[in-house]
Amino acid sequence: MTTIGVLALQGAVREHARAIEKCGAKALEVKSADDLQKIDGLILPGGESTTMRRLIDTYDMMKPLKRFISVDKPVFGTCAGLILLARKIEGSDDNHIGMMDIVVQRNSYGRQVNSFETSLEIKDVADDFPGVFIRAPHIVSVEEDVEILCEHDGRIVMARQGCMLGCAFHPELTDDSRVMAYFAKMVRASILARIKR
Amino acid sequence: MTKKVGTVLVKRGMAEMQKGGVIMDVVNAEQARIAEKAGAVAVMALERVPSDIRKAGGVARMADPTIVEEVMKAVSIPVMAKARIGHIVEARILEAMGVDYIDESEVLTPADEEYHILKSSFTVPFVCGCRDLGEAARRIGEGAAMLRTKGEPGTGNIVEAVRHMRKVNAQVRRVVAMNEDELMTEAKLLGAPYEILLQIKKNGRLPVVNFAAGGVATPADAALMMELGADGVFVGSGIFKSENPAAFAKAIVEATTNYKDYKLLAEISKNIGTPMTGLEMSSLTSADRMQDRGW
Numbered sequence: 368m369t370t371i372g373v374l375a376l377q378g379a380v381r382e383h384a385r386a387i388e389k390c391g392a393k394a395l396e397v398k399s400a401d402d403l404q405k406i407d408g409l410i411l412p413g414g415e416s417t418t419m420r421r422l423i424d425t426y427d428m429m430k431p432l433k434r435f436i437s438v439d440k441p442v443f444g445t446c447a448g449l450i451l452l453a454r455k456i457e458g459s460d461d462n463h464i465g466m467m468d469i470v471v472q473r474n475s476y477g478r479q480v481n482s483f484e485t486s487l488e489i490k491d492v493a494d495d496f497p498g499v500f501i502r503a504p505h506i507v508s509v510e511e512d513v514e515i516l517c518e519h520d521g522r523i524v525m526a527r528q529g530c531m532l533g534c535a536f537h538p539e540l541t542d543d544s545r546v547m548a549y550f551a552k553m554v555r556a557s558i559l560a561r562i563k564r
Numbered sequence: 565m566t567k568k569v570g571t572v573l574v575k576r577g578m579a580e581m582q583k584g585g586v587i588m589d590v591v592n593a594e595q596a597r598i599a600e601k602a603g604a605v606a607v608m609a610l611e612r613v614p615s616d617i618r619k620a621g622g623v624a625r626m627a628d629p630t631i632v633e634e635v636m637k638a639v640s641i642p643v644m645a646k647a648r649i650g651h652i653v654e655a656r657i658l659e660a661m662g663v664d665y666i667d668e669s670e671v672l673t674p675a676d677e678e679y680h681i682l683k684s685s686f687t688v689p690f691v692c693g694c695r696d697l698g699e700a701a702r703r704i705g706e707g708a709a710m711l712r713t714k715g716e717p718g719t720g721n722i723v724e725a726v727r728h729m730r731k732v733n734a735q736v737r738r739v740v741a742m743n744e745d746e747l748m749t750e751a752k753l754l755g756a757p758y759e760i761l762l763q764i765k766k767n768g769r770l771p772v773v774n775f776a777a778g779g780v781a782t783p784a785d786a787a788l789m790m791e792l793g794a795d796g797v798f799v800g801s802g803i804f805k806s807e808n809p810a811a812f813a814k815a816i817v818e819a820t821t822n823y824k825d826y827k828l829l830a831e832i833s834k835n836i837g838t839p840m841t842g843l844e845m846s847s848l849t850s851a852d853r854m855q856d857r858g859w
Contacts, residue, residue: 376821377584377605379577398822413581414605415641421603422821447581479642479664480687482574483567501577502642502664540577 369554372397372406376422378414378447382539389544390551400431408441408554411448411464413501413537416473419447420463429464436466439560441530441553449533450504457507467531468510475505475522487536489517489525493545498524498536505535530557570687575709578642578665578689579773582606582710582796586786586817587775589613589800592631593638599803602813606642606665608798609635614671614718615801615840618852624672626654629661636662644691649858650676659688665710667691670857671717671800678859683707693777695728695855697735701756701764704772711770713794714855715778718801720842722779722788724855729776729792739764778855781806781839783819783832790823807837 373383375396384394395406423429436442444452452467479502487498506523517525525534538546585605590596599607611627626647636643642664647654649668658666668681670693683690684707693714694700700711715725739761751758763771776789777798786797797820806812815832822828
């Protein structure tokens with residue numbers, strides 16, 4: 368059975384686990400580098416990116432996470448998770464995992480009172496996906512081999528680069544599992560590719 | 565495409581993102597930076613921490629907006645602030661300033677001894693304290709998007725927070741196990757809105773996150789509250805009234821993440837200095853008990 372992990376240092380872990388199971392995969396909370404050995408794909412959930420980064424360092428998970436992605440195992444970052452993946456964070460010289468060739472801006476819609484819901488058109492996923500944006504970042508620019516999957520109000524809010532998927536909103540907070548189904552498909556395809564190799 | 569702000573999902577979702585995290589009371593920019601660096605998921609900007617409010621006596625009000633603004637400028641994590649129970653205008657002022665979450669809090673002197681704020685009429689989300697499911701459900705009914713135990717603020721004594729967390733969770737389990745035809749009477753007995761109990765029964769849990777607050781003084785206290793089912797932890801006086809705030813803040817964050825790793829908890833608890841001085845509940849008069857404020 369396909370097992371998808373959720374980085375469980377802080378944030379919306381339970382919601383992702385529920386969405387994973389709805390897509391017929393097994394969900395596992397990832398709290399250590401050892402847990403990464405047990406999963407086929409990984410979700411970096413929403414939460415506070417600065418907090419998660421600190422905890423990633425505390426538990427020596429940065430290298431194992433980078434290794435996980437470098438062997439083409441799929442990873443999906445939502446909101447704070449997207450920030451963790453980005454090569455560059457605007458206004459900061461520091462990045463976190465930094466493997467996805469995108470530039471992101473944190474809190475780019477303003478403070479919590481500006482957080483919003485809207486309907487999104489996502490390539491290969493849905494033309495009416497409920498987008499929940501909470502103190503959300505957005506993708507300012509992408510490199511050539513990054514595919515833009517969704518834009519809203521002229522801002523990029525979802526993109527994919529090979530095994531890396533990232534979005535600025537929170538699919539896990541809704542009952543709509545189409546985005547998670549898309550990621551689960553990426554995970555299954557990567558398992559097949561590995562078997563063939 | 566239309567954008568909808570201040571929806572139930574956006575407000576409750578914001579609190580979901582704080583899960584497994586620690587929210588720290590701070591009174592200035594310097595403390596806010598220490599909290600952020602230690603890994604806090606949010607800070608609560610206020611004029612005095614609860615233990616100092618206790619000592620000072622008199623009427624405790626919303627913080628001076630200058631302090632809240634100073635904290636908002638200092639950190640990129642969300643900033644919360646406290647309004648007095650029922651003080652609609654303090655809450656509107658904080659909302660207008662762009663505070664990310666308002667705590668309608670018993671730590672401050674209530675402005676209304678009968679009614680709470682109608683929180684559903686605001687764009688900004690609210691957190692409220694509760695001692696039992698009736699109180700929790702009434703606050704959710706008014707529009708609170710996040711709950712916390714009341715505990716007994718500023719005492720450094722965890723006993724009341726434990727009591728409140730256990731009570732709410734036991735009552736939630738009871739509601740979930742009930743037949744639907746028993747719910748209306750349960751609603752009457754608890755003083756809880758029927759619709760909220762129905763939601764709890766259907767989903768098997770509270771519809772919003774419930775953090776621990778009011779008496780957390782050590783990493784072990786934070787871990788205990790997580791063990792008892794808290795979604796995260798508020799620390800008021802516990803950090804900046806301890807001997808070494810930076811070390812204490814970091815230790816409490818790590819203890820909250822790894823509350824089941826007891827060996828690690830032992831390591832975390834070493835050499836972090838003396839915690840805040842605690843107060844025994846029996847030493848408090850009924851006027852000292854902040855948890856009895858709220859209706």
